[in-house]
Amino acid sequence: MKLHTLRPAAGAVRNNKRVGRGQGSGKGGTAAKGHKGAQSRSGYSRKLGFEGGQMPLYRRVPKFGFKNPNRVAYTPVNLDTLQKIAESKGITSFGPAEFVQLGFASKNEKVKVLGRGELATGIEVSAHAFSASALESIEKAGGKAQTL
Template sequence: MRINDARPQAGSRRRRRRVGRGISAGQGASCGFGMRGQKSRSGSGTRPGFEGGQLPLYRRIPKLKHFPIINQKVYTIVNVSDLADLDANTEVTLASLMEAGIVTTNDGPLKILGDGELSNPLTVKAAAFTQSARQKIEAAGGTCEVLS
């Protein structure tokens, strides 16, 4: 038998340590909390994650670069310059753009961006428009309809 094989008897319980009951009790006077300071006072000290008033780590992390945006909206994006090849007075939707081969994959609702120029009037139905895209489509005589 070795010392590490020694175990307390089943059902036995160790008595709790009574602190602050004199020097002979082993944890007298300051009860093992040291001299003075915040961690020696009664109560729980500070909450978990508290860094003395400095912005704690769990609040600093989301402000760092490359932190993912939760519930980010993903759109299928098309520029105004891609719509310039279409015939005048065509109704532009995500389905019609996929048929025409301008868009190859459906990555979500359609969003029109304002890069490029447009000369022919089009009826564009999309989930979102940038401000410049809306101006260019309406300046060419077309209409913008926002789908919900």
């Protein structure tokens, strides 16, 4: 195989349909666009979502829902995950910097600690929010929970 011998696969490339080239071609006269109407004219472009005059889908379907502009989104981190990391890496205090370093959240995201799992060791956790069960588990294990 050489560069000058490369060709597309057989049947992959087809010739363009040559419309408007005389009656003998079978595609002369109206150039396969039918008679009259906007679609036969040059420069025609259909509006996005236009369905030929039928009520378009985006107007047939009702508006739905509400996006609260003041919603605060938290990235969840569970206690069992913190326990695993405390055991494997020997970290005893978790703060925003540690969450970013460990890849749980990006720099500007808020973190909420959730109560799935058990803590065997007392750890210090600083986060933007805690669930009630997480707070209880952290204090029961002899750790500290600080809300930022």
